[in-house]
Amino acid sequence: MPTQKPMLTQKPMLTQKHGQELINFAHQVADAVGEIHRKYFRQPVSTEYKDDSSPVTQVDKESETRMREMVMARFPEHGILGEEFPPHQTDAEFVWVIDPVDGTKYFMTGHPTFALLLGLAYQGEFILGVIDQAISKERWLGADNVGTFLNGKKINTRKCASIEQCIIARAGFEWHTKGRDQYIDKIWQATHWAQWGVAPYDYGLLAAGHLDMVITAGPLVHDYAALGPIINNAGGLVTDWFGNKLTLNSPNHVVAVGNAALMPDVIKLLNFHEGA
Amino acid sequence: MPTQKPMLTQKPMLTQKHGQELINFAHQVADAVGEIHRKYFRQPVSTEYKDDSSPVTQVDKESETRMREMVMARFPEHGILGEEFPPHQTDAEFVWVIDPVDGTKYFMTGHPTFALLLGLAYQGEFILGVIDQAISKERWLGADNVGTFLNGKKINTRKCASIEQCIIARAGFEWHTKGRDQYIDKIWQATHWAQWGVAPYDYGLLAAGHLDMVITAGPLVHDYAALGPIINNAGGLVTDWFGNKLTLNSPNHVVAVGNAALMPDVIKLLNFHEGA
Numbered sequence: 001m002p003t004q005k006p007m008l009t010q011k012p013m014l015t016q017k018h019g020q021e022l023i024n025f026a027h028q029v030a031d032a033v034g035e036i037h038r039k040y041f042r043q044p045v046s047t048e049y050k051d052d053s054s055p056v057t058q059v060d061k062e063s064e065t066r067m068r069e070m071v072m073a074r075f076p077e078h079g080i081l082g083e084e085f086p087p088h089q090t091d092a093e094f095v096w097v098i099d100p101v102d103g104t105k106y107f108m109t110g111h112p113t114f115a116l117l118l119g120l121a122y123q124g125e126f127i128l129g130v131i132d133q134a135i136s137k138e139r140w141l142g143a144d145n146v147g148t149f150l151n152g153k154k155i156n157t158r159k160c161a162s163i164e165q166c167i168i169a170r171a172g173f174e175w176h177t178k179g180r181d182q183y184i185d186k187i188w189q190a191t192h193w194a195q196w197g198v199a200p201y202d203y204g205l206l207a208a209g210h211l212d213m214v215i216t217a218g219p220l221v222h223d224y225a226a227l228g229p230i231i232n233n234a235g236g237l238v239t240d241w242f243g244n245k246l247t248l249n250s251p252n253h254v255v256a257v258g259n260a261a262l263m264p265d266v267i268k269l270l271n272f273h274e275g276a
Numbered sequence: 277m278p279t280q281k282p283m284l285t286q287k288p289m290l291t292q293k294h295g296q297e298l299i300n301f302a303h304q305v306a307d308a309v310g311e312i313h314r315k316y317f318r319q320p321v322s323t324e325y326k327d328d329s330s331p332v333t334q335v336d337k338e339s340e341t342r343m344r345e346m347v348m349a350r351f352p353e354h355g356i357l358g359e360e361f362p363p364h365q366t367d368a369e370f371v372w373v374i375d376p377v378d379g380t381k382y383f384m385t386g387h388p389t390f391a392l393l394l395g396l397a398y399q400g401e402f403i404l405g406v407i408d409q410a411i412s413k414e415r416w417l418g419a420d421n422v423g424t425f426l427n428g429k430k431i432n433t434r435k436c437a438s439i440e441q442c443i444i445a446r447a448g449f450e451w452h453t454k455g456r457d458q459y460i461d462k463i464w465q466a467t468h469w470a471q472w473g474v475a476p477y478d479y480g481l482l483a484a485g486h487l488d489m490v491i492t493a494g495p496l497v498h499d500y501a502a503l504g505p506i507i508n509n510a511g512g513l514v515t516d517w518f519g520n521k522l523t524l525n526s527p528n529h530v531v532a533v534g535n536a537a538l539m540p541d542v543i544k545l546l547n548f549h550e551g552a
Contacts, residue, residue, distance in 0.1 A: 042486060053469075105471055109443060109478075110486035112388065112412060136388060136412060167385060193329075195381055196472040202385075210318060210386035 023143055026118055026130050029070050033063045033100065033116045034134035041135055042110045055104050060084055063100030063116065071096050081248070083222045095121045095248070097225035102200050112136050113198040119225025121248055129226030131204045140204045142230035150208050157236035157258030158209040163190050163265055166212035166257075169197025169205075183241075184215060186269050203227050206256055207234040213266065217253045224254050231256050243267040298370075299419055302394055302406050305346050309339045309376065309392045310410035317411055318386045331380055336360055339376030339392065347372050357524070359498045371397045371524070373501035378476050388412050389474040395501025397524055405502030407480045416480045418506035426484050433512035433534030434485035439466050439541055442488035442533075445473025445481075459517075460491065462545045479503050482532055483510040489542065493529045500530050507532050519543040 036059060045057045064084045071080055072088075079092035083099050096118065101107050103114035112135035120128035131140040140155075142148035148155055160166045168191050170184055188194045191213065200223070202214045207230050216223070224238075228246050231238040237260035239245060240252035255270065257263050312335060321333040340360045347356055348364075355368035359375050372394065377383050379390035388411035396404035407416040416431075418424035424431055436442045444467050446460055464470045467489065476499070478490045483506050492499070500514075504522050507514040513536035515521060516528035531546065533539050 042484075105469065108486075109445070109471065110481045110484065111474075111477075167381075169385070193381065195385065198387075201387075205386045208318075208386065210384075 019143060019146060022120060022128055023141065023146070025070075025074060026120070026128060026141065027139075029067050029118060030116060030130050030132040030139055032066050032070060034132060034137075036063050036066060037101070037107075037114075037116065037134035041107070041112075045108070047108070055108060056084060057101070057104060057108065059107065060100045060104060064098060067096075067098050067100065067118070081221060081225075083220075090248075093123060097121060097126075097222050097248070099222035099225075102223060103198060106198060111198070113201040115200050115204075117200055117222060117226045119222075119227075119229070121225065124248055126225055126228045126246065129229035131200050131226055131230060133201065133204075138204065140207060140230050142207070142226075142233040144229060144233060146233070148207055148230050148234035150204070155208045155234055157207060157231070157234050158212070159235075159259040160212040160257075160262065161259075163187075163262055163269070164192065166191040166262070168194045168213035168215065169202040169211055170194060170215045171197035171199035171202055183270050183272070184217075186272055187213075187215065187266070190269060199223070200226070203231060203238075203256055206236060206258055207231050209258065212258050213262075214256045215253070215270075216255075219254055221248055221250070224250065227254065227256065236260060237263050239263065239267070241267070241270045295419060295422060298396060298404055299417065299422070301346075301350060302396070302404060302417065303415075305343050305394060306392060306406050306408040306415055308342050308346060310408060310413075312339050312342060313377070313383075313390075313392065313410035317383070317388075321384070323384070331384060332360060333377070333380060333384065335383065336376045336380060340374060343372075343374050343376065343394070357497060357501075359496070366524075369399060373397060373402075373498050373524070375498035375501075378499060379474060382474060387474070389477040391476050391480075393476055393498060393502045395498075395503075395505070397501065400524055402501055402504045402522065405505035407476050407502055407506060409477065409480075414480065416483055416506050418483070418502075418509040420505060420509060422509070424483055424506050424510035426480070431484045431510055433483060433507070433510050434488070435511075435535040436488040436533075436538065437535075439463075439538055439545070440468065442467040442538070444470045444489035444491065445478040445487055446470060446491045447473035447475035447478055459546050459548070460493075462548055463489075463491065463542070466545060475499070476502070479507060479514075479532055482512060482534055483507050485534065488534050489538075490532045491529070491546075492531075495530055497524055497526070500526065503530065503532065512536060513539050515539065515543070517543070517546045 040059045047055050047057045064082045079090040079095035080088040081097045099117035102117045107114040116132040118130040128143045205211045227238045236258045238256035316335045323333045340358045355366040355371035356364040357373045375393040378393045383390040392408040394406040404419045481487045503514045512534045514532040
């Protein structure tokens, strides 16, 4: 008798125990990195500049080094994809994606809105995310089948009724991205108001119900790996600019809404040039 | 025998005792308003919209009302110029200029970068200023002949050696101020890097030596009254875009530098269209 094969899309569920172990570990990493962030905040730090002229400080390097050491010591079979150092066994079942300081320029100018970002992919899908702001001591943690929490308190997005009523933040744009500005302008004109934001802090504020939409252009995987678990498990939705789920290889920009029902119309506005 | 008349520009010095009394009172006002800010932060607040479509919340109104009550009770002979209510005896020798929540939109979206602003003019010149961020609990206070303090610790601007090395923040611009963008672009191209800022928090960061230049367009008196005492007494310089001292009636935009020696060149860049 033929036996039915399991569907390829059907993934083994993480046990509750296993999930809790990963969550506890994510907190330990955030605690350790937070100490490094606080040590250097508003202090002189040695800085180099990358090819794209973005700064890298000793805080970025020391933070990522610490995170890598912790992952390798505790879960030697897991992979690591970080911003500052080469990838490590990224074909593993579990891959940690780390941005040691998202918003390095804000860190360097004394703004308490930079953050540690930590995402965990399981078989290529993000299942756990952390945004940690070490100065304001705000930590967002979202995990599939568990929910999203800000400093341990369960949070939910708010459900803005229409695009017209949305308050939005845009972040991560260079000053002159004229080719992209037209898309953002369309959204801006359609919403209640828009402000310059600070990613990833604004994504955390959206998860907690204080913003309705956040849009960023051109983030890399370490900039968005944490977002899906945090926003989707708070009742919102985050995708690329075409409405696709974020993966380890998302090629596009990122948009999040508190009210998932609005996303189809947001995607249309962001792609208004297509087929028009 | 003719006696020499005192020069009109020669103003009576405030006694040390009198200055300390005013400083103590400014702290009391900031303490009282900070309680109101913390009470409403990230809570639902009732909101109206002004003719220019900017929001006014019950936090703005309650904060300004409290400040006015305190000034009138303690210094009934002083004047008051606030953002939300009509001017009160502004021909007085001392006039308090108050912005109950600078950055109302940031307040409403949960960013801990809004602030209370409090400036004191003596015979038309600003002598005392406070920027108070009630969530991060950061208070800048600057006073002539006394200095500038962040949470009680004396601070100084840093002295960037050249415009090319400056890290700058711009804030308070609408998205499309194309007529103004050309001036800002000139500055941006000339500096090390520029970022979207949050006024007035960035002016505080400049006073404390974390930024080299901050530029804002179109602020009103309650947006800038606190800045001169805070930045100039920390060793920097704040003026309008033509290099003029800020007064109760400054008609122009605002620029601050940590290294006052750079200001003439900054003013030239901001007015490059003149006589070119």
